[in-house]
Amino acid sequence: MAGRVIAIPTDTLYGLAALPRPGGVDAIFELKTRPRSRLLPILGASMEDLETVVTFGPDSLKLARAFWPGALTIVLPRAPGFDQDLGGGTSSTVGVRVPRLDLTRELLKLTGPLAVTSANPSDEPPATTAAEVTRYFGSGFPVLDGGPAAGEPSTTVAIEGGLKVLRAGAIGEEELRQSLMP
Helix, strand or coil: CCCCCEEEECCCCEEEEECCCCCHHHHHHHHHCCCCCCCCCEECCCHHHHCCCECCCHHHHHHHHHHCCCCEEEEEEECCCCCCCCCCCCCCEEEEECCCCHHHHHHHHHHCCEEEEECCCCCCCCCCCHHHHHHHHCCCCCECCCCCCCCCCCEEEECCCCCEEEECCCCCHHHHHHHHCC
């Protein structure tokens, strides 16, 4: 799979995925026509898998335990030694998530963490079915068909200096704040 893009289902949307290495990440940006200034998030099979990518703190652990697997992307500091170029310039953070869909987590157990972004050309609606992925991009790469996705993106948050919702999505801000209460 090195240097190859695949399309995978998640509990929220279909995504373009590749190993977080040069070649694969470059192919995602090219295929999607996504500006390199926008950082790609990483999906993992478990929180433990993502410990090689980011460093968890007390609040991020609370959020991960409350909402993973699920539709929450948490932006965290990069783990020491994780220096993969995911776009975003010299970003010291990475968005990470453990998806709810069993099929996707099984794939992630085999591949390890993957760089993933929604399966759509920039400025088009995200794909929610394998057929939509093929309509957008043709049949030049494998598409794992997991049935229809929910269609609502994951909520994306940062927690340094307090909870900040960066993108509204499937999980509401109040529910997030409640999970951080002592």
